[in-house]
Amino acid sequence: MRKSIDADGTMSIDWNEWRDYFLFNPAENIEEIIRFWKHSGIDIGDSLSIPDEFTEEEKKSGQWWRQLLAGGIAGAVSRTSTAPLDRLKVMMQVHGSKSNKMNLVGGFRQMVKEGGIRSLWRGNGVNVLKIAPETAIKFWAYEQYKKLLTNEGAKLGTTERFIAGSMAGTTAQTFIYPMEVLKTRLAVGKTGQYSGMFNCAKKILKYEGVRAFYKGYIPNFLGVIPYAGIDLAVYELLKTHWLEHYVEDSVNPGVLVLLGCGTLSSTCGQLASYPLALIRTRMQAQAMVEGAPQMNMVGLFKKIVTREGIFGLYRGITPNFMKVLPAVSISYVVYEKMKESLGVAPN
Numbered sequence: 001m002r003k004s005i006d007a008d009g010t011m012s013i014d015w016n017e018w019r020d021y022f023l024f025n026p027a028e029n030i031e032e033i034i035r036f037w038k039h040s041g042i043d044i045g046d047s048l049s050i051p052d053e054f055t056e057e058e059k060k061s062g063q064w065w066r067q068l069l070a071g072g073i074a075g076a077v078s079r080t081s082t083a084p085l086d087r088l089k090v091m092m093q094v095h096g097s098k099s100n101k102m103n104l105v106g107g108f109r110q111m112v113k114e115g116g117i118r119s120l121w122r123g124n125g126v127n128v129l130k131i132a133p134e135t136a137i138k139f140w141a142y143e144q145y146k147k148l149l150t151n152e153g154a155k156l157g158t159t160e161r162f163i164a165g166s167m168a169g170t171t172a173q174t175f176i177y178p179m180e181v182l183k184t185r186l187a188v189g190k191t192g193q194y195s196g197m198f199n200c201a202k203k204i205l206k207y208e209g210v211r212a213f214y215k216g217y218i219p220n221f222l223g224v225i226p227y228a229g230i231d232l233a234v235y236e237l238l239k240t241h242w243l244e245h246y247v248e249d250s251v252n253p254g255v256l257v258l259l260g261c262g263t264l265s266s267t268c269g270q271l272a273s274y275p276l277a278l279i280r281t282r283m284q285a286q287a288m289v290e291g292a293p294q295m296n297m298v299g300l301f302k303k304i305v306t307r308e309g310i311f312g313l314y315r316g317i318t319p320n321f322m323k324v325l326p327a328v329s330i331s332y333v334v335y336e337k338m339k340e341s342l343g344v345a346p347n
Helices: 016-026 030-039 054-059 063-081 083-095 104-115 119-120 124-130 131-149 160-186 197-208 210-214 219-248 255-288 295-306 310-314 319-321 324-341
Strands: none
Touching: 016 255, 054 063, 063 083, 063 104, 063 131, 063 219, 063 324, 083 104, 083 119, 083 124, 083 255, 083 319, 104 119, 104 319, 119 210, 131 310, 160 210, 160 219, 160 255, 197 210, 197 295, 219 255, 219 295, 255 295, 255 310, 255 319, 295 310, 319 324
16 A cells, blocks of 8 residues: 555655545545545455455445446356357266267367257356346345344454355355256257257256256355355465565555466365366256266265266366456456446446
């Protein structure tokens, strides 16, 4: 912070420097100043797995729902843009094995040959539709869990953020999980097998019953903990290490450092939780694979490790990582444009 205000580099802030700084960043009261610092990327301990936090002023002014709407639209555009890679990941998770070595090029060729170019976006409709309810439930649940874990007005610590974020994510997933199952079934399904989302839901209900909509829920639930915990812990560890060893008299490690910390922490979180995500997907799709026994989480884990080794638990992770950079880039650009369109105050 000091370096941002210290114009002449003497590491001593005089009245003129203080006055000039806040003339360029005017604020009527201390809350405005705090809001400016927060949204300028100063010491943001945020993780992608933890929902957004908004000030009381942002809630009263309506800025919060505009930001959530902008984020939802950005997510929809981002997911649609990277949907072919997402579908390839699901196909590799379900059908990939030692005997069927589905790779990137071969997987795309197989999908296009079976259903044409449009088939690369199969299941994307559900993936986009679930953004709104998932975001709304997660945001509402996060606010409720924060109240339960802290005294009124108290600041939320890293541990409380992890617990509240994990519980909010689990709550949202519980409500929208049937849509996750539909997305997987549509992505794995063959051309003509389902005419759409409702037809898919109707067939699952008719032939497999209501319980089929929650297949794979346990590994999905368990996966939230290592992802959220490791992501947040690694992010805080890397950021703190950088500040202690490479930056003096500042709480701002810089945008590039924060981006690097976020990327590494998210990667570590994904590596830890990916085996559970793979098992979840296979459990969701088991009934569609001809002759496949309906196995539970432990049985599937043992089968994969026995037949394919530890690397079998990471099938499909390459397209999963490949979509991260374009997804984040597209999402960021669309988010900023939508904020402008919706009249969200600049950060």
